[in-house]
Amino acid sequence: MTAHPVITKDSRIPVGISACLLGSPVRHDGGHKHSRYCTEVLDRYFQFHPLCPEMGAGLPAPRQAMRLVEIDGGIRLCATHGEKDFTALMHGFIDQGLERLAHLRGFVLMAKSPSCGMERVRVYRADGEVARRDASGLFASALARRFPLMPLEEEGRLNDDGLRENFVERVFVYDDWCRLRENGVTAEGLLAFHRRHKFQLLAHCQATYRRMGPLLSDLKRRPLPVIADEYIARVMPALARRVSRGSHVNTMLHLTGFLREGLSTEDRRLIHQQIEAYQREEVPLVVPMTMLRSAQSKVEQPYLATQEYLCPYPDALGLRNRL
Numbered sequence: 001m002t003a004h005p006v007i008t009k010d011s012r013i014p015v016g017i018s019a020c021l022l023g024s025p026v027r028h029d030g031g032h033k034h035s036r037y038c039t040e041v042l043d044r045y046f047q048f049h050p051l052c053p054e055m056g057a058g059l060p061a062p063r064q065a066m067r068l069v070e071i072d073g074g075i076r077l078c079a080t081h082g083e084k085d086f087t088a089l090m091h092g093f094i095d096q097g098l099e100r101l102a103h104l105r106g107f108v109l110m111a112k113s114p115s116c117g118m119e120r121v122r123v124y125r126a127d128g129e130v131a132r133r134d135a136s137g138l139f140a141s142a143l144a145r146r147f148p149l150m151p152l153e154e155e156g157r158l159n160d161d162g163l164r165e166n167f168v169e170r171v172f173v174y175d176d177w178c179r180l181r182e183n184g185v186t187a188e189g190l191l192a193f194h195r196r197h198k199f200q201l202l203a204h205c206q207a208t209y210r211r212m213g214p215l216l217s218d219l220k221r222r223p224l225p226v227i228a229d230e231y232i233a234r235v236m237p238a239l240a241r242r243v244s245r246g247s248h249v250n251t252m253l254h255l256t257g258f259l260r261e262g263l264s265t266e267d268r269r270l271i272h273q274q275i276e277a278y279q280r281e282e283v284p285l286v287v288p289m290t291m292l293r294s295a296q297s298k299v300e301q302p303y304l305a306t307q308e309y310l311c312p313y314p315d316a317l318g319l320r321n322r323l
Helices: 036-040 087-101 138-146 155-159 161-183 187-204 206-216 224-239 245-262 265-279 286-299
Strands: 013-018 046-051 066-071 074-079 107-109 121-124 130-135 152-154
Touching: 013 161, 036 155, 046 087, 074 087, 087 138, 107 155, 138 152, 152 155, 155 161, 161 187, 161 224, 187 206, 187 224, 187 245, 206 224, 245 265, 245 286, 265 286
Parallel strands: 013 046, 013 107, 066 121, 107 152
Antiparallel strands: 066 074, 121 130
């Protein structure tokens, strides 16, 4: 199996990011929330496009602090102190700016922000008391509605090993899909995409994996763009599901079956031994996965050589070392 293609500075994947996470002094107090993981690790593979919705809406830094307020059944973006309402400014920026983000393959958002928070943003009542804590920021909400397939994640959640790995994996899959669309979807291209990501899908969601075969079995019964849209609309949400340890074990055993004829009894025993050790949480995912990749290179099984599950992103990210 070949390793993931080398990513150069010019071939990095375009990903949006809240500007404060890159160290820009754009927050309401004139400060920032610099994320070293983003600037020192992900920056090697992602070409970050910074954006601050509040600055984009024409507000200065520093500026009045803002929060979401529920008024007459609607959500308004208001000054924390005083009666200033910034909702129209924010919606104006959103209406004019969202289409310029269509080239992005993902977005890293600032948590708890009334504009960028992805979830768990507080909504206040007019009297200043907290009404609920389950909202999204105005910009983040609009971004998710306009680009429902685009991987979104909050910077703070990237501290979770599983969430971090899942986000990065989805960005690479979504980038692959966007490049397919940009080059024009063909029946051959759609089927090749499915083959590449088939075992990733199996690991994330067996139900979706089983449905995709029938969907792609006859590409002439409906217009190809319709089938392609239905396909990716099912696949991307499925990939957003975290893979359980048991699902990884099931997928690795499935892959091992393709190598059975070309491996010695001892090689098969060692692979199964490490898969079982992973299941017992004695070794990280990278250990049995490395053995599978090594076995595949010995056997030269063409079908497995195309599988992104074995190498969904550059090894240097080390994401499977902690799973």
